[in-house]
Amino acid sequence: MTDMLSTTQPSDERTRLIRASLARRHLSEAIFRGLGLAAIILALGFVALLFTDIVRKGIPAFTQSNLHLSVTFDPAVIDVDPAPVRTADQSEADFRAASLKWQRDVAMLNWNKVIEASLRAAAPAGFDIDTRQLLTIAETDARHRVRELFVNDPSLLGQTVQVDVLASANADNWIKGNINRDLGDAQQQLAAPARALIDQFEANGTITSGFAWSIFTNVDSRAAPASAGLLGAFVGTLWMMMVVILLAVPIGVASAIYLEEFAPKSRLTDLIEVNINNLAAVPSIVFGLLGAAVFINYMHLPISAPIVGGLVLTLMTLPTIIIATRGALLGVSPALRQAALGMGASKTQMVFHHVLPVTFPSILTATILGVAHALGETAPLLLIGMKAFVAAVPATPLDQATALPVQIYLWQGNENRNFFEPRTAAAIMVLLLVMIMLNGVAIYLRSKLEKRA
CATH class of the missing domain: 1.10.3720.10 (MetI-like)
Structure with missing residues (x-):
């Protein structure tokens, strides 16, 4: 009987040690799996945070402010000879030279006056703003767009047509709230009259937001940041x-x-x-x-x-x-x-x-x-x-x-x-x-x- 007890006790001790060892191994395995799962979740969380931050910041860039202007091609401002028409006895080279000279003459005109007149026509009657402040509302390439319309169709002289141009980058910042409106005038990108007129343009529909196709259709630009594209x-x-x-x-x-x-x-x-x-x-x-x-x-x-x-x-x-x-x-x-x-x-x-x-x-x-x-x-x-x-x-x-x-x-x-x-x-x-x-x-x-x- 004593021999049986002495034999049983070591066996029980071994069983206890084996079970304790298995428990530690299972615990270690569980901890390892938990750490691995936590690492995966943490990595995915950082990736999700990165993508969320990029998307949150990037989505507003796909909309852009546009100005809807009634542009008048005033003959008093667009004082240029009629566009050349090729005659029967004129060579191709001579006609091309005459066309290029006419286009250079058109380019030398002050197209900012045309843009200024269009903006003043859209502004409320009697609104007081100087020319420099007024032109900061439209992007600088607006004059090029209006000029290209005239070059492509000289018959527009004396007519008034609807033209959509981009608002300036600073105007777009003001409309989207990218800059604090409570800052003082010295810290603002636009003068107070220009900011007030932008708000009125937005209220009466002269300025609206649309998809920023320029990101995909334009090249980079330093002179006209609002039109910069990829x-x-x-x-x-x-x-x-x-x-x-x-x-x-x-x-x-x-x-x-x-x-x-x-x-x-x-x-x-x-x-x-x-x-x-x-x-x-x-x-x-x-x-x-x-x-x-x-x-x-x-x-x-x-x-x-x-x-x-x-x-x-x-x-x-x-x-x-x-x-x-x-x-x-x-x-x-x-x-x-x-x-x-x-x-x-x-x-x-x-x-x-x-x-x-x-x-x-x-x-x-x-x-x-x-x-x-x-x-x-x-x-x-x-x-x-x-x-x-x-x-x-x-x-x-x-x-x-x-x-x-x-x-x-x-x-x-x-x-x-x-x-x-x-x-x-x-x-x-x-x-x-x-x-x-x-x-x-x-x-x-x-x-x-x-x-x-």
């Missing part, structure tokens, strides 16, 4: 991404295939692999310095051109694509290679007919994600001159241009922060939308290729 930067970004896709993707995939499937194992290939891994960790600004030294100073490519930006981003993206493609190739089962070779396929046939089709989804995802990463880079583009002000849409990759990340950087530093802070957030939203679309395309193509495989 078109030039967006097209410049498209040219750069085209260069990256045409160069980085085929070169990166081909390099990975050669290194993984065909290159002999030697010190040279080991050195190449080490350097590729090191290049993937190099800060992007270093690639900008390399691009400025090689492509601009040595090769004399045009500064601030999408071709240079595309080449710099190609160098930066290549290591990522090579590493990701090699990882996809390593993931293919050796049995597939052995089966293909056993059926009599050559090594080239084995790689391109059997291995690559299996890795297409992973390679495609890696390349698109690499391109999307390059899309958001700013530092290397600043070093190759793409922060220069370019008020034109680039027709070719060799034309001067800027890019969406650089445009965001420039707008963020604009002195009129009340107006450009929402525009900066709106530009970030456009950039994020492009990146989300690229990621969506990657996910869609990957799923289609996986089903086909």
